[in-house]
Amino acid sequence: MQLETLRCKVVPRRIQLKHTKGWRMPSDTRKVDGSTIFGNPFQVCGRPRDEAVEMFREWLAGADYGPVMVSPILTQRLEAKRQWILGALPYLRGKHLACWCPLPDHGHPDLCHASVLIELANKRVAGGRHQKVMSCATMDVDEELELVNRRLAEAQARVDEQRRRAMRLRRDPPAERICREALRQFEVSLQLLRERRAYLLKRGKSSDGRQPPPE
Known part of the structure; x- marks a missing residue:
């Protein structure tokens, strides 16, 4: 490609x-x-x-x-x-x-x-x-917003599926613990995407006066 x-x-x-003294990221x-x-x-x-x-x-x-x-x-x-x-x-x-x-x-x-x-x-x-x-x-706001919305939908689907999987594993504590550990990671990813989407919506609204689409 x-x-x-x-x-x-x-x-x-x-x-x-x-590790150099005084170095900052x-x-x-x-x-x-x-x-x-x-x-x-x-x-x-x-x-x-x-x-x-x-x-x-x-x-x-x-x-x-x-x-x-x-x-x-x-x-x-x-x-x-x-x-x-x-x-x-x-x-x-x-x-x-x-x-x-x-x-x-x-x-x-x-x-x-x-x-x-x-x-x-x-x-x-x-x-x-x-x-x-x-x-x-x-990348303009609309292009990035389209990408983030797509990723957001995928992340939400992963979180929902992982929650259902955790419920099915309630009788297997070790497996349930691993499943919920993965769920926490998915939820962090989902929150990061939501924050990015909110920023893009605010940025788009301030640049052209449009009302952001509903959640």
Whole structure:
């Protein structure tokens, strides 16, 4: 699939986190290291860094890495994490992303999962043929609102289904606990999307005086 990058004033980039005294994370930056839900579950330890990053990319695209995790419980958690990340991508749009991985030398690929998140969070499908890597600076309010509404509907469907699943597992406490853990992640994703939608509706109303559509 062909990629087209549009020129924009601010291009999201990858930031390397540091322990240096006095260092502060730049503004408009989201932390996506292993301490957050956005962390790469395929740790670099024990495998080449490029392999770990490629596994992360393929996993978000739908690859089944259940056998890698061995345990069915871990496999279920992995799927819940994937759905959460995909639902929360609008939260990362237009932001710099920070991780501990070393920055690449000039001309070399960035072997960090954060670079994958930057690409996916700032990408849209146009005309069904090409994908355009964009920042919020180039996507107008109506376009982003349409995308967020679609993601919101998908997230709500996941939350509803997970709630029904948790009810069915009430007689199996360990399974119910895992299910409700995934449910909390889905609910956080849903809340992030709702906040983004509210912001876009307010922004659209202030720019042209239109009344926002009903919830």
